Amino acid sequence: MLRTEEMLLNVGPQHPSTHGVFRLVLKIDGETIVEAKPVIGYLHRGTEKLAENLQYTQIIPYTDRMDYVSAMTNNYVICHAVETMMDIKVPERAEYLRVIAMELGRVASHLVWFGTYLLDLGATSPLLYAFREREMIINMLNELSGARLTFNYMRVGGVKWDAPEGWIDKVREFVPYMREQLKGYHTLVTGNEIFMNRVKGIGTYTKEDALNYSLSGANLRCTGVKWDLRKDEPYSIYDRFDFNVVTRETGDAWARYHCRLDEIVESLKILEQACEQFPAEGEILAKVPKIIKAPKGEAFVRIESPRGEIGCYIASDGKKEPYRLKFRRPSFYNLQILPKLLEGETIANLISILGAVDIILGEVDG
Amino acid sequence: MVEDLLHSQPGILNFGIFFLLATVLLLVILGFVTYAILAERKVMGFMQLRQGPNQVGGRWGLLQTVADVLKLLLKEDTIPKLADKPLFILAPVIAFAPSFIVIAAIPFTDKLQFADLNIGLLYYIAISGLTTIGMVTGGWASNNKYALLGGMRAAAQMISYEIPLVMSVLGIILLTGSLNLNDIVAAQENVWYILLQPIAFIVFIIASVAELNRVPFDLPESENELVAGFHVEYSGFRWAFFMLAEYVYMFAMASLTTVLFLGGWLPLFSFLDFIPGAVWFALKFMFVVFLLIWFRSTFPRIRADKLMEFAWKILLPIALANIFLTAIIKEILKLF
Numbered sequence: 119m120l121r122t123e124e125m126l127l128n129v130g131p132q133h134p135s136t137h138g139v140f141r142l143v144l145k146i147d148g149e150t151i152v153e154a155k156p157v158i159g160y161l162h163r164g165t166e167k168l169a170e171n172l173q174y175t176q177i178i179p180y181t182d183r184m185d186y187v188s189a190m191t192n193n194y195v196i197c198h199a200v201e202t203m204m205d206i207k208v209p210e211r212a213e214y215l216r217v218i219a220m221e222l223g224r225v226a227s228h229l230v231w232f233g234t235y236l237l238d239l240g241a242t243s244p245l246l247y248a249f250r251e252r253e254m255i256i257n258m259l260n261e262l263s264g265a266r267l268t269f270n271y272m273r274v275g276g277v278k279w280d281a282p283e284g285w286i287d288k289v290r291e292f293v294p295y296m297r298e299q300l301k302g303y304h305t306l307v308t309g310n311e312i313f314m315n316r317v318k319g320i321g322t323y324t325k326e327d328a329l330n331y332s333l334s335g336a337n338l339r340c341t342g343v344k345w346d347l348r349k350d351e352p353y354s355i356y357d358r359f360d361f362n363v364v365t366r367e368t369g370d371a372w373a374r375y376h377c378r379l380d381e382i383v384e385s386l387k388i389l390e391q392a393c394e395q396f397p398a399e400g401e402i403l404a405k406v407p408k409i410i411k412a413p414k415g416e417a418f419v420r421i422e423s424p425r426g427e428i429g430c431y432i433a434s435d436g437k438k439e440p441y442r443l444k445f446r447r448p449s450f451y452n453l454q455i456l457p458k459l460l461e462g463e464t465i466a467n468l469i470s471i472l473g474a475v476d477i478i479l480g481e482v483d484g
Numbered sequence: 485m486v487e488d489l490l491h492s493q494p495g496i497l498n499f500g501i502f503f504l505l506a507t508v509l510l511l512v513i514l515g516f517v518t519y520a521i522l523a524e525r526k527v528m529g530f531m532q533l534r535q536g537p538n539q540v541g542g543r544w545g546l547l548q549t550v551a552d553v554l555k556l557l558l559k560e561d562t563i564p565k566l567a568d569k570p571l572f573i574l575a576p577v578i579a580f581a582p583s584f585i586v587i588a589a590i591p592f593t594d595k596l597q598f599a600d601l602n603i604g605l606l607y608y609i610a611i612s613g614l615t616t617i618g619m620v621t622g623g624w625a626s627n628n629k630y631a632l633l634g635g636m637r638a639a640a641q642m643i644s645y646e647i648p649l650v651m652s653v654l655g656i657i658l659l660t661g662s663l664n665l666n667d668i669v670a671a672q673e674n675v676w677y678i679l680l681q682p683i684a685f686i687v688f689i690i691a692s693v694a695e696l697n698r699v700p701f702d703l704p705e706s707e708n709e710l711v712a713g714f715h716v717e718y719s720g721f722r723w724a725f726f727m728l729a730e731y732v733y734m735f736a737m738a739s740l741t742t743v744l745f746l747g748g749w750l751p752l753f754s755f756l757d758f759i760p761g762a763v764w765f766a767l768k769f770m771f772v773v774f775l776l777i778w779f780r781s782t783f784p785r786i787r788a789d790k791l792m793e794f795a796w797k798i799l800l801p802i803a804l805a806n807i808f809l810t811a812i813i814k815e816i817l818k819l820f
Contacts, residue, residue: 127629134711149633149788240699240706240785246532306782312700313784465633466787469709 122147127465131160135238135469138479142468144460151468154460156453161483169443174200174274174410177443182268184447185481187230190216190223190259191423193272195445198353199419199430200274203412211400212276213355218289218392219262219271221385225296226255227424228378228385231476235375236307238473239316244307251299258288274410276403290393293386300382308379317371321459321471324369331455334448335426336381337475339365340373347422354421358395359388371474378476381424411438425449425476449481509598513587517731518549524777531781559720564627567717571625576718576725579618582611583732590739591666593749593761604665605657608740609650612695615729616642619704622726623714634713637788638704641694644795645701649691651803652684655810656744669748678745683806685745687799689775692737694795697730698776700783703791738772739765746772 130141139160145153165184169177174196181192194216201208208216233248256266261282263271271278307313323331325341338345346363348356364380366373412434420429426448433442452475459471522537522545529536541547563572589604591597601607616638623635657663659680660671668677678685694701705713715726742748746768749761786794 125629135709148636236784240702241783242528242699243532243781246534250533307784310784312786315790316784316787464787464789465709466706466789 124152129468131157135473136479137234137473137477140472140477140479140482142460142472144465144468146465149464149466151460151463151465154457154468156456158450158453158479158482161479163484165484166443166445169440171439173438174412174440177440178272179268179270181445182270183480184445184484185423185425185428185449185478186267187478188223188227188424189267189269190220190271191421191428193269194220194354195419195421195423195428195430197272197274198421199417199432200410200412202419203415203417203432203434204274204406204410206275206404206406208276208354208404209401210355211280211397212402212404214392214396215262215277215281215402216272217354217356217359218286218389218396219259219269219277221388221392222255222259222289224385224424225382225389226252226259228382229255231378231424232303232375235473235476236313238469239313241307241313244303247299247302247306251296254292254295258285258292261285261288273403273406275406276401278403280402286393286396289389293390293393296382296386300379303379308375314372316466316470317375317474319368320371320467321463321474322368322370323455323459327455327458328369331458332451333426333455334451335422335424335476336364336374336377337426337452337455339363340377341369342367347420347427351420353419356388359391361385361387371470374474374476409438411436412440420446423448425478425481426452445484447481447484449475449477449479450484453477453482505598509587510584513584513732513735516735517728518553520731520734520773521549521552522546523773524780527774527777528781531778553724556720556724561720561722564717566627568625568627571621572717573722575618575622575625576722576729577618578621579615580725580729580732582614582618583729583736586611586736587732587739589665590736591669591743591748592739592765594666594669597666600666601664603663605653605663605668605744608736609646609653612733612736613642613646615733618729619714619726622718623704626714626717628717630710630712631714631716634704634706634710634716637710638697638714640788641697641701641703641791644792645691645694645799648687648795648799648803649695651800651807652687652691653744654803654807655681655684658807658810658814665743665748669743669750672747672750676745676747676750681745681806681810683802683809687803687806688741688745691795691799692741693776693779694791696733696737696776698734699780700786701791702785703788706785734773734776738769738776741772742768 124145124147127144127146128141129144130136131139141157141160143155143157144151165180168180177196178193181196182189185192229248229252233245236244259269260266262285263269263279323341325343328338328341328343342365344363344365349363361384364377364384366376412432414434414436416431416433418429418431420427427446428448429446431444432440435441456472456475460468463471526536537545537548539545540551563569586608588598589601589607619638620635623631623638656668656677660668662668697704705715715723718726742765749765751757751759751764
């Protein structure tokens with residue numbers, strides 16, 4: 119046997135495929151990974167600590183910057199937590215606007231994942247096709263909220279702006295268009311032999327592992343666990359829509375890919391129904407006091423973000439700022455399983471595995 | 485013409501002519517590289533719903549590559565402190581020189597060829613293998629872990645793909661009975677080898693894309709895994725040399741494909757032979773280049789270990805089977 123030496127390889131924080139400033143310290147033997155150590159915190163901004171000195175409405179823009187690919191769900195989780203504490207009834211129209219905005223955000227988020235994942239695997243074109251559709255969503259959300267990424271759209275008790283005229287029709291038209299484009303994605307990517315080689319059987323874990331590592335979202339559902347908070351603990355008005363929870367059995371990157379693409383289809387179903395049921399008129403903001411003071415006590419809410427379960431815990435001592443705020447950030451929890459998955463894999467597989475987890479560094483580092 | 489010159493007495497005049505011709509060819513190739521890069525960016529832009537270069541040199545971006553090269557020339561020449569300096573400087577030259585040397589043997593038309601070698605095909609394959617040494621050297625000399633991994637991948641890839649490449653053209657050699665590229669084209673007078681040797685063509689295209697280090701086989705420099713692979717520490721003109729080598733190889737490989745499978749300068753139908761051979765060559769050549777660009781914008785990158793498996797377990801047996809098949813059919817046809 120030839121004597122080989124282990125080599126220490128630093129992947130990141132500046133690396134094209136770590137999706138931001140994620141760092142992995144790898145011990146490699148040739149191209150085989152012996153040990154992987156994730157290092158996080160390069161994008162830590164102390165959102166939770168900052169929030170302790172901010173009024174509730176002022177916290178909302180900070181949540182935009184956590185998961186910047188799907189800011190709407192983050193907006194929602196903090197508003198939802200405060201509403202739960204204060205027992206505020208959100209007007210119907212506002213709920214629909216929220217759901218439409220969140221589902222559009224989910225589609226956009228999965229599109230970004232699809233594009234960047236394929237880019238990680240070396241295919242350049244799918245990114246641009248995905249971003250063409252995402253651009254339409256971003257433009258719609260821009261019309262709604264006045265921002266393209268950091269929306270700051272939702273407020274405690276409702277939403278900030280009403281939908282502009284004809285906006286709902288735009289969403290309605292987008293649904294069949296997106297369905298058509300998805301077919302194109304499948305033709306270009308899903309059936310590609312090289313792509314299947316890169317993802318099938320890669321980064322496989324079992325149902326038990328997924329639960330033990332507290333994975334959520336598509337990372338959990340790819341193992342066959344049917345768990346989606348929109349169905350299992352319906353919040354907002356999700357109990358009014360007819361959609362399926364997408365699951366796959368194999369638990370590999372291939373399953374995660376399919377889960378995410380099929381979730382786009384389910385989101386489109388929700389969008390279609392929401393546009394149908396959308397109330398013609400009504401309030402968009404409930405009657406809430408000018409300065410929001412959550413009553414003394416604590417609350418924890420959780421919702422389904424595109425990346426998994428995002429939770430928000432608020433401990434209040436009755437002041438206008440929270441005493442303590444904590445976000446359960448799904449990317450952070452989903453990342454935990456990475457060292458276990460990477461052991462014994464090659465560097466090429468590292469990219470397929472890391473990409474399939476779908477992390478957003480703003481969320482991991484908080 | 486060149487043949488006559490080769491056999492003439494050495495003197496100032498024929499040295500001058502040779503020098504001039506070589507310069508012309510160099511300019512043609514550099515012109516090709518300039519516009520191949522532009523074409524690649526434009527075609528990919530078209531396929532990816534983008535504009536591509538459209539600022540420098542009019543709305544077609546005709547001078548974009550020129551501007552890029554000038555920028556690379558003006559860049560500071562950086563050599564990492566811990567790099568193996570002589571090797572680091574030598575590596576781009578080793579990678580780049582063979583790419584020009586191989587062009588000498590390619591017949592662009594029946595008259596325009598620099599060296600009519602009897603072992604033309606063998607010469608091409610032997611020389612083109614040298615470039616990998618440049619890549620490995622560059623990867624090693626950079627003293628960077630990513631570069632080292634890229635260099636090792638380059639070596640592994642060359643060993644894997646050179647063999648199916650050679651095996652796939654053996655069928656053609658059997659049919660022609662010659663390694664001379666001129667004879668190979670002449671033998672396609674009636675029917676192109678792409679029709680007689682379809683299996684060989686597919687194997688050859690796959691192996692040649694791998695030889696060119698292009699998507700989906702761009703493992704030595706896979707930017708998403710190894711950042712930039714073997715040339716991660718190179719910048720400025722040294723980096724440009726690696727890129728130049730890559731594109732000159734694209735030129736050479738597309739020419740070779742044209743010569744071997746698409747009938748070189750011969751017209752599509754014999755009644756179209758009033759069109760000059762050079763035009764036919766250019767057309768077929770451009771088709772192959774377009775095919776390579778098309779691959780690049782369609783495929784994801786193949787995995788390193790699958791790449792080896794694919795070469796040894798699939799391509800090589802297919803190529804070998806093709807040789808047997810060709811030989812057997814040829815013998816059977818001889819009986820009648």
